[in-house]
Amino acid sequence: MTAAFSPASPAPPVLEVDRVSKRYPGVLANDAVSFSMFPGRIHGLLGENGSGKSTIIKTLSGVQRPDSGVLRIHGRPVSFADPVEARKAGIATVFQEFSIVPTLTVTENIHLGRMPRGRLGLVDWEAMRAATAEILTRLGVDIDPEAIVGRLSVAGQQMVEIAKAVATGASILILDEPTAALGLDEIAQLHALLRRMRAQGASMLYVSHRLDEVVSLVDDVTILRNGKVASAAGATEVTIDRIVAAMIGSEVGEHYPKSRNARDRVVLEAKGISTLQGARDVDLTLREGEVLGLGGVLGAGRTEIARALFGADALTAGEILLDGRKLRLSSPADAVAAGLALISENRKFDGLFPNFTGKANISIASLDRIMLRGLLRPDLEDANARRLVEELEITASAPDKAVGHLSGGNQQKVILARWLMTGARILILDEPTQGIDVGAKLAIYRLINRLTAEGKSVILISSDHEELLAMSDRIAIVRQGTVTRVAPAGALSHTDLVKASDDAGTDGASHEIPA
């Protein structure tokens, strides 16, 4: 920490992250990440999806141990076996999912697990109420201590969560995408609270996609790229353009072997489709041989659009046309029969059958193809699986192994093999390369090329902007469940995409975060 780069910080650092590395199978998620946090300062942590932000948060909050490197609190090295130890050391993390109990009051939540006891070992309600009032006043939060937390707004619940952290004596607060579910007014309230806490000497790590609010709030910023620190505190001026430049980097990215196969004929068309789950009045067209990219932040509604197109969520409005004919989808079974495939974002929950071998996972959507005289034929199943395993360069042992024992890349390819076997001609790939290694990624890009060359069409959902730009023919930007802009991939720059998606969401209109 050189004084020249770090704005004057008279106090010693509260928390030092010193060359922390963490490897997951196939990927180095954090590579010697270092930064320091100081009392009375808000430290922004930025980076694109997959840059290693969540990994470092997990390390700091005690969810996992780093492979190497040291954490120091007030200069003393610490190591956490679990989140409870991190909490005891004074690090409180406010995740996107809150850890409050919605059926209890504000007072009860703030004291959960450490209620003061009075005579006879009964809960000392007086002391509890007094302590709650004191904390809420100190934080300047205007919430009724007796309110049931589940009835508060999201912002209110979040403030209770923060108050709870403060009440446990946390000196370091980590906020992971704290504004993801908040409206503009609520963001302003939250920021006002964080500023008050900063004035009282708290040290905060602020992680967000929304660059404009980061710029208006933080004192220092560390930017991660590919698991490494791309820009340390003080190195980058805190302006949106500088930050975007540092996030994207200037080095040539991974190689994307893109072939263009889009033809004119429209195969799939969505007209004003909406679902209860969050797709709103979506219009889309997909052409033969085309890769249509869906861009947008996590939670923008891309997965919901995919599920609507696949019949997984029921339409409340609009219609879907396949080859110009209306497609009625009462369940995914209809979509599968019509030649659609959905490779979902979450392999484990929506994709894999942990009780099946690789080959049974591959054949489950096309059992008809391995039948003879009314019975499944193990030899046909085996032959089919082996052909696909070879074609997709899946590890040769995959057909007979339980899928749980395969690597992430091989698991993903097993699911792709399932849909190749059905002969699907419209494939919706939701984050197909998330959490898999570079080799497997390349194989998936090549597969996309091959499929489109055969005249099949792909809807690609990806939070990896480089990948989306390189592999798509056209890109539809999704915000709040609907498509706000469609453009040829060549007409969009990485910066366009980051800005369009990282925007808080009111259709291009600029908005100020009130201080």
Added chain:
Amino acid sequence: MKFRLDPQLLVPLAALVVVAAVVALTSDRFLDPGNLGNLSLQASIVALIAIGSTVVIFTGGIDLSAGSMVALLTMILAVAIRDAGLPLEAALVLVLLTGIALGAFNGIVSAYLRIPSFITTLAGLIAFRGMALLFNNGSPIFSLDPRLEPIFYGSLAGIPLPFVYIVFFYAVAAVFMGRTRTGRKIYAVGGNPSAARLSGIKVERIQTTAFVIAGFMTAVGAILMAARLNSGSPNYGQTLELQAIAAAVVGGASLAGGRGNVLATLAGSFLIVVVQNGLNLNAVPSSIQNIILGAIILLAVGIDMWRSELTRAFAALLRRRPFH
């Protein structure tokens, strides 16, 4: 999913042999041919009903209603013959169809109306026996039809009929689970329902199918139960559902769904009945027998839940022992 003889079969078979050996040591009457024959006949009813319980467990559900359904179906059979004057054949078909209908009810309520099958069939456990008591003022009906008894006591080429049924139904069940689309889909639904849905499987339909199979097998068991004593009774089949579930779990079917081998349930059924027989031979009162059945169910489910830990502990034990 295995299509060969796999360890899933060997473990329950080994357990059966051990338990039988222990029982043989505690009572010299156990190996008496008369006792063994009796025991086998008794096991056949549990084993046939357990086919259905196992298939339901494979989908990730549970059927607690089988025992009460047996009582209800034997009363329906008795009333159909004695009061409605139906010929035996028609009465048997009626019982099978009623079993299918009750199974479909269980399935539709738990799959489409999304009431957990544990609750749906717990309601059935209570309600079906209540329905059985509606007939004949709640009293058993005896001496139904002279042609009923041979269904249980008859034999084919010297083999007692219950064994013929066992061989037939277990063969069908094994082919069904291992070699048909529906069987495979049952494992898929139990393994990961949301992945099954996204793979184009109609999850609710598969779950309902499993309960229909359970209802049918329960009807088969009810017919044997009625044939055995040539009577219908609202008291038949108590704890039968638990014996059937225990048979499935002892056989290695995972209560989480998606894993297990239906043939292993046969070994599990015999194991449960051998334990009961051993307790009877040693004049253990029925109160204690129920306690022991409870303990066996806990233990079997525990072994299912602790499987990964047990495997690890076992592997560690093997590693520690020098093999060379």
